[in-house]
Every structure is written in structure tokens, then in C-alpha cells.
Amino acid sequence: MNVTIVDYKSGNISSVINSFKEVAIDKVNIEVTSDLSKIKQSDKVVLPGQGSFKNCIDALNKIKGLTDTLNEFAIINKKPLLGICVGLQMFADIGYEETETKGLGWIPGKVSKIDNQNGKFKLPHIGWNQINIVKDSKIFQNIENNSHMYFVHSFEFIPEDKNVISATTDYSSNIVCSVEKENIFGTQFHPEKSDTIGLKIINNFISL
Amino acid sequence: MLKNRIIPCLDVKNGRVVKGINFVDLKDAGDPVEQAKIYSDGGADEICFLDITASNENRETIYDVVEKTSKKCFVPLTVGGGVRSVEDINRLLNCGADKVSINTAAVENPKVVIDSSKKFGSQCIVVAIDAKKNGDKWEVFTHGGRNNSGIDALEYAKKIEENGAGELLVTSMDRDGTQVGYDINLMSKISSKVNIPVIASGGVGNLDHLVDGIKLGKASAVLAASIFHYGKYSVKEAKDYLDSKGIPVRI
Numbered sequence: 001m002n003v004t005i006v007d008y009k010s011g012n013i014s015s016v017i018n019s020f021k022e023v024a025i026d027k028v029n030i031e032v033t034s035d036l037s038k039i040k041q042s043d044k045v046v047l048p049g050q051g052s053f054k055n056c057i058d059a060l061n062k063i064k065g066l067t068d069t070l071n072e073f074a075i076i077n078k079k080p081l082l083g084i085c086v087g088l089q090m091f092a093d094i095g096y097e098e099t100e101t102k103g104l105g106w107i108p109g110k111v112s113k114i115d116n117q118n119g120k121f122k123l124p125h126i127g128w129n130q131i132n133i134v135k136d137s138k139i140f141q142n143i144e145n146n147s148h149m150y151f152v153h154s155f156e157f158i159p160e161d162k163n164v165i166s167a168t169t170d171y172s173s174n175i176v177c178s179v180e181k182e183n184i185f186g187t188q189f190h191p192e193k194s195d196t197i198g199l200k201i202i203n204n205f206i207s208l
Numbered sequence: 209m210l211k212n213r214i215i216p217c218l219d220v221k222n223g224r225v226v227k228g229i230n231f232v233d234l235k236d237a238g239d240p241v242e243q244a245k246i247y248s249d250g251g252a253d254e255i256c257f258l259d260i261t262a263s264n265e266n267r268e269t270i271y272d273v274v275e276k277t278s279k280k281c282f283v284p285l286t287v288g289g290g291v292r293s294v295e296d297i298n299r300l301l302n303c304g305a306d307k308v309s310i311n312t313a314a315v316e317n318p319k320v321v322i323d324s325s326k327k328f329g330s331q332c333i334v335v336a337i338d339a340k341k342n343g344d345k346w347e348v349f350t351h352g353g354r355n356n357s358g359i360d361a362l363e364y365a366k367k368i369e370e371n372g373a374g375e376l377l378v379t380s381m382d383r384d385g386t387q388v389g390y391d392i393n394l395m396s397k398i399s400s401k402v403n404i405p406v407i408a409s410g411g412v413g414n415l416d417h418l419v420d421g422i423k424l425g426k427a428s429a430v431l432a433a434s435i436f437h438y439g440k441y442s443v444k445e446a447k448d449y450l451d452s453k454g455i456p457v458r459i
Binding site: 011012014015018019021022050051052055116119122123124125126127128129130148150151152153154170171192193194195196198199 | 209210211212213248253278279282283284301302303304305306327328329330331332374375403404405428429458
């Protein structure tokens with residue numbers, strides 16, 4: 001099996017690569033590429049994302065044909081895709097970081113700044129927070145409710161259809177921190193930095 | 209609920225740990241990778257490397273250390289010391305650092321913070337502030353505490369937040385190495401001044417100091433080096449103690 005981590009030259013993806021390689025040992029072949037044909041041929045795709053929503057979308061669009069290829073992979077062929085952090089946020093129709101930017105539009109909704117309640121809550125939301133699992137998600141197999149995950153973000157995804165939400169976390173309000181819509185998975189937290197429990201989530205995705 | 213973080217810090221010189229955990233069963237007490245792994249297995253919420261390599265020709269060693277550590281530790285890794293440019297930051301991130309801490313360069317050249325936070329995102333830019341009390345204010349020092357910039361630490365903290373820093377690592381130079389506790393006044397003043405998280409550093413001698421840093425100093429995270437060295441306290445003991453004092457920690 002081939003799992004491709006999409007390298008679209010935005011932000012730091014070393015930790016994502018390291019964690020997937022750690023979990024994949026001898027089981028799965030991990031590719032790190034933006035090569036369209038390799039993405040098409042792979043069985044699963046990981047879409048990481050760091051920095052701003054706008055930067056990530058711009059970087060995706062800079063690689064000719066990449067968004068079309070990802071669309072074909074996830075929406076037409078319905079193959080498993082995992083978005084991490086801004087990778088998840090980009091599923092939305094629209095994001096408001098820096099300026100209004102069109103997202104991939106895979107899951108209707110928007111990405112807005114977390115309400116810090118006039119400075120009561122520090123932003124970015126950095127550190128370990130517990131997840132409240134609200135629906136069975138394939139990537140949460142053998143993951144206990146209230147497990148700690150590592151977060152670092154200032155913006156949150158607000159999907160229109162609440163049925164896609166698989167987990168939330170409590171920071172100023174109930175922030176969506178994981179979604180599952182058919183073959184599309186996303187985590188706002190960083191499984192690659194969430195210790196052994198995070199690696200378990202990565203393993204669950206690889207084992208789908 | 210967001211948990212307060214405990215961050216053990218390792219001083220690394222020429223690719224070797226200078227002060228570290230001195231357990232008898234350690235294969236190589238000077239190996240930063242092995243030490244970092246002990247911390248992360250023990251429940252450290254993050255690991256911090258401070259590169260104190262003095263000579264330029266040996267500065268390459270830190271990249272190798274970061275690369276090896278990031279393949280073994282799956283908690284966030286912050287690396288600081290001698291970071292001068294956006295290119296330095298880029299290299300450390302590519303080697304597997306999750307955050308880079310900038311000290312002198314942030315004072316001398318604010319563009320480094322502005323440009324790197326735009327390029328890589330604020331989440332990976334930590335600005336380290338070394339502050340020393342002078343009368344009723346604190347001044348920012350650079351070059352490992354050797355130069356007084358004369359800049360007011362509180363105003364600087366606000367400025368650096370505007371420049372795009374995602375976190376502040378605040379070290380009291382008056383307290384560093386004394387083991388008498390954090391400078392609570394400094395921590396709480398800076399923490400109240402900015403909306404980004406503050407990591408308290410400098411002066412920890414016992415577990416109550418960690419409690420004070422969070423409760424009184426309003427820090428989001430506490431960094432300590434020497435109390436974890438030589439096995440005086442384990443990270444787990446520190447967390448259990450904080451938990452017993454009603455501080456939310458990841459256990």
C-alpha cells in the first residue's frame with residue numbers, strides 16, 4: 001500500500017513524515033511528493049498544513065493541477081484522505097485568516113478566528129487538550145474519550161452540517177477538532193506530535 | 209480543558225548534552241537523543257534544546273541532533289540558541305524542529321520574526337526574552353545575557369507579539385541558576401501584557417516553584433533544566449505534584 005504525504009511547499013512537514021514513517025515500518029510505503037501521477041496512484045493521501053489558511057491555499061494553487069488531482073482523489077474516487085491542522089481547515093468553503101480565501105469546498109463551512117473572549121483565552125491555542133469524541137470515527141478506534149492531543153492554532157473550522165464532527169475540544173467554546181465525512185478525515189490537532197496516542201490515530205488511518 | 213505544559217530543557221554543546229539526566233543505566237549520558245527520549249517517555253509535554261555551542265564550525269552539530277531526535281520523539285521539539293536568520297529557522301524546521309526560539313536576532317533585527325512568522329506561521333516562532341531587573345523595570349539582554357539592550361521587557365514583549373511571535377519564553381536572568389524560584393512579578397506582568405502564551409524560565413529549584421510559575425506567574429507552560437537533571441525530580445513527579453495542587457496537567 002502507498003500512502004502519500006502531499007508536499008506542497010508550505011510549512012514544516014518533517015514531523016508528519018517522521019511519524020508516518022515510524023508507524024508505517026515494513027507495512028506501508030510512504031511517499032512525500034507533489035507529483036500528480038504519484039498522488040493519483042496512491043491508496044491514501046495525507047494533506048498537512050501549517051501557517052495561514054491563505055498561505056496554504058496559495059501554495060496548493062501554485063502547483064498546477066494539484067487541487068484538481070486532490071478533488072479527483074477524495075471527491076470522485078472517494079479514496080481515504082486525512083487533513084491535519086490547516087489541512088483540515090482547507091476542507092471548508094471559505095477561510096478568513098489574513099483575508100477572505102476560497103477553500104477546497106469539500107465540507108461546507110467556514111474557518112474563523114477562535115473567540116478569545118476579550119483576551120480571556122490566549123491565542124494561539126497551544127498545548128495539550130482533551131478531545132471529546134462525539135461520534136464513532138474509524139480513526140478513533142481504540143482511542144479513549146478525553147485523550148490528550150497536541151494543538152497549535154488560532155482559527156477553527158465551523159462546518160454547516162454538524163454530523164461531520166467526530167470530536168470537539170474545549171477552549172473558549174467547543175471547538176471542532178476532528179471531522180469525518182465518508183472517506184474524508186481531518187484533525188485540527190497534530191497526531192504526529194501527540195505522543196503514542198497520536199501515533200495510534202495515524203496507525204488507524206493507515207490501516208483503513 | 210487546556211493543560212499547563214512542563215518543558216524540560218537540555219543544554220547542548222557541540223552536539224552533546226552538557227547538563228543532563230545522570231542515571232546509572234544511561235548508555236551515553238551525553239547523547240541528546242537518548243535524554244530527550246527519556247523525557248518524552250516520562251511524559252514531558254515538549255522538549256527544548258538550547259544550543260550553547262560557541263564556535264561557528266561546530267554549529268552544524270545541532271542540525272544532526274535535531275534530525276535524530278525528531279525521529280524518536282513524537283512530542284513537540286523546540287530548538288533555540290544561535291538562531292540568526294530566516295534560513296537558520298528554515299533549516300531547523302526541515303531537520304524536524306517544531307518550533308524555533310529566537311533571542312538576540314529578534315532584538316537586533318525584528319524582520320527575522322516578522323518574516324519567519326509570515327513564512328512558517330506564528331505557531332513555530334518562539335521569542336526568548338532574557339530579562340534583568342533594573343530599578344522598577346526589567347531590561348532585555350542579548351548574546352546569552354552578556355549585552356544589555358536597555359529595552360524595556362514589557363514593551364518589548366508587546367512589540368514582539370505584534371511582530372508575529374506565537375509564544376514567549378521569558379527567562380529571569382536574576383533568577384537563572386539560583387534555584388530560588390521564577391521571578392513571579394516579571395512573569396505575571398508580561399503574561400498580562402500579551403495575548404500569546406508565556407513560558408516561564410529561570411530559577412526553578414523545587415516543584416512548588418513550578419506551581420507558583422503557573423498560579424502566580426500566570427504562565428501557560430513552565431520550563432526547567434536543573435531540577436530534572438541528575439534525577440532530582442522526574443517529569444512524572446512534577447506533573448503529579450502540580451495535579452495535587454489543582455493545576456491541570458496531562459497525566
